[in-house]
Amino acid sequence: MGLEAPYLTGYLSEHFADAAYATLDGYVARGGYEAARKALRELSPTQVVDEVKASGLQGRGGAGFPTGQKWSFMPAGSDKPKYLVCNADESEPGSFKDRILMERGPHLLLEGILIGAFATGAEKTFIYVRGEYAESARRVQRAIDEATARGFFGKDILGTGFRHDLVLMRGAGSYICGEETGLLESLEGKKGQPRKKPPFPAQYGAFGMPTTVNNVETFCHVPHILRRGAAWFKAIGTDKSPGNTIFGVSGHVNRPGLYELPLGTKLDTIVFEHAGGVPGGRKVKGVIPGGMSMPILPAGMLDVPMANEFLRERKTMLGTGGIMVMDDSTCMVRVACVISYFFRDESCGQCTQCREGTGWMHKVLNRIERGAGNPDDVDLLLDVAGKMEGATICAFSDAAAWPIQGLLRHFREDFDAHVKTGRCPFPESFAL
Amino acid sequence: MARITIDDQSYEVKDGRTILQALDDLGLLMNGVDVPHYCWHPKLSIDGSCRLCQVEIEGFPKLQIACNTPVKDGMVIRTQNERVKDAREGVMELLLVNHPLDCPICDQAGECKLQDYAYEYGATHARTREPRRPAKKKVELGPTIVFDQERCILCRRCVRFCREVPGTGELMVQGRGDHSVIETAPDEPLANDYSMNVADICPVGALTTKDFRFKIRVWFLEDAPGVCTGCANGCNVHLGVANNRVYRYVPRRNDAVNETWMCDEGRLSYKQIGGEDRLREPQLRGADGRLVAASFDAALEEAATRIRRAVDASGPAVVVSLASPHATNEDLFTLRRLLEVLGTSSAAGVAVRSGRSDALLIKAEKAANAAGARALGFSEPGPVLDRIRGGGARVLIALGHDVLDPIFGANEALFESLDTLILLDTHHSALERVAHIVLPARVAAEKLGTLTNHAGRVQRVEPAVEPAHLALAEGETLLRLARALGLALFEGPWDPRSVSRAIGAAVPAFAGIDVDSVGAEGLPLRSAGA
Numbered sequence: 001m002g003l004e005a006p007y008l009t010g011y012l013s014e015h016f017a018d019a020a021y022a023t024l025d026g027y028v029a030r031g032g033y034e035a036a037r038k039a040l041r042e043l044s045p046t047q048v049v050d051e052v053k054a055s056g057l058q059g060r061g062g063a064g065f066p067t068g069q070k071w072s073f074m075p076a077g078s079d080k081p082k083y084l085v086c087n088a089d090e091s092e093p094g095s096f097k098d099r100i101l102m103e104r105g106p107h108l109l110l111e112g113i114l115i116g117a118f119a120t121g122a123e124k125t126f127i128y129v130r131g132e133y134a135e136s137a138r139r140v141q142r143a144i145d146e147a148t149a150r151g152f153f154g155k156d157i158l159g160t161g162f163r164h165d166l167v168l169m170r171g172a173g174s175y176i177c178g179e180e181t182g183l184l185e186s187l188e189g190k191k192g193q194p195r196k197k198p199p200f201p202a203q204y205g206a207f208g209m210p211t212t213v214n215n216v217e218t219f220c221h222v223p224h225i226l227r228r229g230a231a232w233f234k235a236i237g238t239d240k241s242p243g244n245t246i247f248g249v250s251g252h253v254n255r256p257g258l259y260e261l262p263l264g265t266k267l268d269t270i271v272f273e274h275a276g277g278v279p280g281g282r283k284v285k286g287v288i289p290g291g292m293s294m295p296i297l298p299a300g301m302l303d304v305p306m307a308n309e310f311l312r313e314r315k316t317m318l319g320t321g322g323i324m325v326m327d328d329s330t331c332m333v334r335v336a337c338v339i340s341y342f343f344r345d346e347s348c349g350q351c352t353q354c355r356e357g358t359g360w361m362h363k364v365l366n367r368i369e370r371g372a373g374n375p376d377d378v379d380l381l382l383d384v385a386g387k388m389e390g391a392t393i394c395a396f397s398d399a400a401a402w403p404i405q406g407l408l409r410h411f412r413e414d415f416d417a418h419v420k421t422g423r424c425p426f427p428e429s430f431a432l
Numbered sequence: 433m434a435r436i437t438i439d440d441q442s443y444e445v446k447d448g449r450t451i452l453q454a455l456d457d458l459g460l461l462m463n464g465v466d467v468p469h470y471c472w473h474p475k476l477s478i479d480g481s482c483r484l485c486q487v488e489i490e491g492f493p494k495l496q497i498a499c500n501t502p503v504k505d506g507m508v509i510r511t512q513n514e515r516v517k518d519a520r521e522g523v524m525e526l527l528l529v530n531h532p533l534d535c536p537i538c539d540q541a542g543e544c545k546l547q548d549y550a551y552e553y554g555a556t557h558a559r560t561r562e563p564r565r566p567a568k569k570k571v572e573l574g575p576t577i578v579f580d581q582e583r584c585i586l587c588r589r590c591v592r593f594c595r596e597v598p599g600t601g602e603l604m605v606q607g608r609g610d611h612s613v614i615e616t617a618p619d620e621p622l623a624n625d626y627s628m629n630v631a632d633i634c635p636v637g638a639l640t641t642k643d644f645r646f647k648i649r650v651w652f653l654e655d656a657p658g659v660c661t662g663c664a665n666g667c668n669v670h671l672g673v674a675n676n677r678v679y680r681y682v683p684r685r686n687d688a689v690n691e692t693w694m695c696d697e698g699r700l701s702y703k704q705i706g707g708e709d710r711l712r713e714p715q716l717r718g719a720d721g722r723l724v725a726a727s728f729d730a731a732l733e734e735a736a737t738r739i740r741r742a743v744d745a746s747g748p749a750v751v752v753s754l755a756s757p758h759a760t761n762e763d764l765f766t767l768r769r770l771l772e773v774l775g776t777s778s779a780a781g782v783a784v785r786s787g788r789s790d791a792l793l794i795k796a797e798k799a800a801n802a803a804g805a806r807a808l809g810f811s812e813p814g815p816v817l818d819r820i821r822g823g824g825a826r827v828l829i830a831l832g833h834d835v836l837d838p839i840f841g842a843n844e845a846l847f848e849s850l851d852t853l854i855l856l857d858t859h860h861s862a863l864e865r866v867a868h869i870v871l872p873a874r875v876a877a878e879k880l881g882t883l884t885n886h887a888g889r890v891q892r893v894e895p896a897v898e899p900a901h902l903a904l905a906e907g908e909t910l911l912r913l914a915r916a917l918g919l920a921l922f923e924g925p926w927d928p929r930s931v932s933r934a935i936g937a938a939v940p941a942f943a944g945i946d947v948d949s950v951g952a953e954g955l956p957l958r959s960a961g962a
Contacts, residue, residue, distance in 0.1 A: 196480035196500050349612035350481040356526035359610035363562035387522035390494050
């Protein structure tokens with residue numbers, strides 16, 4: 001992954017250009033594991049949870065759930081072993097931030113995990129790495145070996161008596177294994193399909209034990225919060241969405257890549273200033289702000305701060321911060337076809353609405369794109385998407401419905417034009 | 433306990449139950465409170481995937497699935513409002529997106545939950561213009577079950593059944609999304625002792641049994657409650673009856689006996705009811721040594737004459753008997769009375785064939801009423817056989833032919849030494865070769881009475897069919913034999929209901945237990961060891 005671009009300048013990524021930062025010595029030389037040392041030696045688990053709670057850190061895996069609160073769900077006096085799981089299955093199309101965190105800052109991740117483990121009383125962390133991320137897995141494993149050999153993991157960590165082990169496991173290439181309970185099933189060697197809730201992972205997680213699942217980036221913020229304090233963290237970003245995040249910008253922009261920026265940075269600033277705008281003198285048609293499952297925003301709505309409290313007003317969400325830019329050559333029906341194909345293919349097939357709805361939408365969208373659409377098809381799509389929303393075991397069905405709803409909300413004229421003319425009016429658009 | 437409100441009615445329910453479980457506990461599910469469901473089954477783990485059982489709960493912004501939502505004290509649930517109805521309609525429409533709608537040629541038609549719920553919650557027209565998912569129409573999952581992939585709604589009851597009940601786990605979901613399909617692993621067919629239950633729990637026409645498929649439209653069948661007589665477990669069944677013929681057994685729920693299951697062997701044992709090898713007429717051995725057809729009256733007269741002659745010559749002790757572990761308690765009690773009145777009550781035993789058993793339902797004793805026979809005083813057949821061997825017995829009244837089982841060391845040649853063998857039986861056997869008088873008997877599906885299962889549970893059988901030939905319940909035959917002997921056992925003609933009550937009066941273990949009081953699910957004997 002090219003790091004030539006000077007966009008990784010925040011606290012998470014400032015050392016990523018430096019290959020030594022991925023080694024234990026290089027990491028320790030830059031203050032690495034000091035936060036963990038402080039937490040384990042000077043703080044109680046409750047104090048660590050309170051500090052993370054006070055920082056306002058929200059999960060960076062897509063749902064944005066407050067991390068400290070999640071940690072506090074772990075039962076305190078459990079007689080069962082407790083586990084952490086690091087969700088490194090980054091599989092949201094448009095998202096590629098966790099990969100660089102694992103490859104360039106593996107010890108930052110491990111230090112975050114160690115602090116989380118101490119805070120929750122977990123005895124083991126399973127790091128579930130997306131199957132395609134072979135290099136990430138290799139680098140994280142190397143970091144695990146190094147840190148374990150040096151006493152940061154294993155028995156009696158830093159002389160405190162605290163014990164914690166790391167187990168890296170690679171996925172086998174299914175999107176749904178990024179959903180936390182689908183991940184747990186896969187981790188246990190079963191078919192990756194989300195579990196019904198209740199019970200929730202904090203009661204019945206990996207191998208039936210109390211478990212907390214956090215995203216890679218989420219863990220990476222934690223050492224910085226412990227080192228510099230909750231107040232420092234809270235001062236970055238917006239009131240409700242503190243801290244930096246790493247945005248992944250892809251699609252029709254001059255400088256696609258990763259950008260570490262405070263939450264609340266405006267979407268148009270990221271697209272036009274940081275990523276250099278659209279090439280070839282074209283205009284932006286629409287931007288997906290948070291990975292493929294988040295509803296698109298049209299060109300006129302890009303002056304929005306990238307934080308959930310603002311994005312929700314525009315009926316979309318931050319998701320995983322994967323920003324996908326489309327220029328005015330783009331056929332939004334084709335975009336819908338691609339998105340619906342993905343979700344149809346990746347649906348685990350448990351819940352009726354998701355299994356049947358994703359396939360039905362995909363077939364209807366393809367028919368529209370082929371020029372065989374009917375005047376009532378758009379209403380049909382909206383109706384089917386509505387039935388898929390909020391009624392299933394996991395959020396996949398919502399994630400399949402929302403982007404189609406967003407495309408229909410902002411680009412209905414594209415769909416109507418296909419139906420009316422019986423052909424695709426965007427000859428220059430990408431091919432299916 | 434928790435107090436919950438469902439559709440403005442207040443109920444007290446057990447803690448720790450989900451809403452559907454609580455409704456099932458109350459006996460209200462689909463029986464007063466309609467919460468349609470596919471994947472949930474009272475005897476399987478909760479799946480939560482069909483999403484049809486959504487209900488509205490106060491305090492929850494979204495509808496919740498009733499199958500997996502635990503009850504809480506004070507919970508207020510609505511199952512019938514517009515919002516819930518809309519959600520059900522939405523699920524039904526999506527379930528039919530890929531369904532072939534081939535009801536006219538589907539064997540499940542008439543007992544199909546897809547039909548039933550589509551009728552109630554379905555749209556009147558299809559909005560799909562797209563071709564349906566291509567799938568295979570006839571997949572043999574194993575020796576007993578045929579699978580129609582097109583009709584499957586992926587509720588996965590069958591998958592969970594195989595994993596959780598027989599524990600064999602042959603079935604799995606292959607693939608994902610709308611290309612998911614139920615599959616077996618290569619060379620690992622669906623072949624466990626309980627495989628046919630998957631057809632019962634399949635809510636649609638996807639899984640059918642090779643045995644019943646295309647035999648008859650189910651709406652021509654009447655479901656008669658009964659008990660499987662294949663072994664001592666006494667699984668409760670519905671006999672599917674039409675044209676005076678039993679077409680199938682399906683398990684009838686009885687949580688104290690068989691939950692909702694039965695074994696394949698027992699399920700197929702219905703075939704014995706209308707079997708080709710049924711005894712069809714009374715027979716008498718003629719002067720030439722061959723059995724010839726006779727009337728019941730002539731056969732009974734001959735039997736009485738022979739018994740009287742033996743008793744007159746050598747006393748009643750030369751009359752011995754073997755009770756049938758397949759006959760009802762009423763039949764066996766009548767035999768008991770007959771022997772008592774004759775004065776030979778100690779010379780009687782019961783031979784019970786034994787076979788394979790498991791930890792689930794299949795019991796080693798291959799008879800439905802062995803425990804009843806023992807409770808009524810019939811013990812091991814050894815002493816009776818010894819009496820025959822030693823020449824101390826001249827007349828044997830044999831009910832059934834289980835005594836020919838090799839474990840008793842008695843083949844039919846043993847009985848050649850007898851002056852008289854009176855055989856009351858349902859089916860042909862080698863015992864006929866040495867019988868002097870053969871009297872056809874009714875099977876459990878042809879008579880009213882009770883059977884006592886291995887655990888001492890007394891359960892009712894009722895006449896579901898009439899025998900197509902001349903056959904009487906053993907009790908009636910014995911009563912008529914007694915009359916021919918000039919002996920009085922009971923007042924009036926054969927009445928299993930009053931005999932049943934007489935058992936309760938005479939045998940303490942049966943006190944208060946009769947064909948009526950046992951109800952649909954049976955009652956345990958007063959003391960199981962009796």
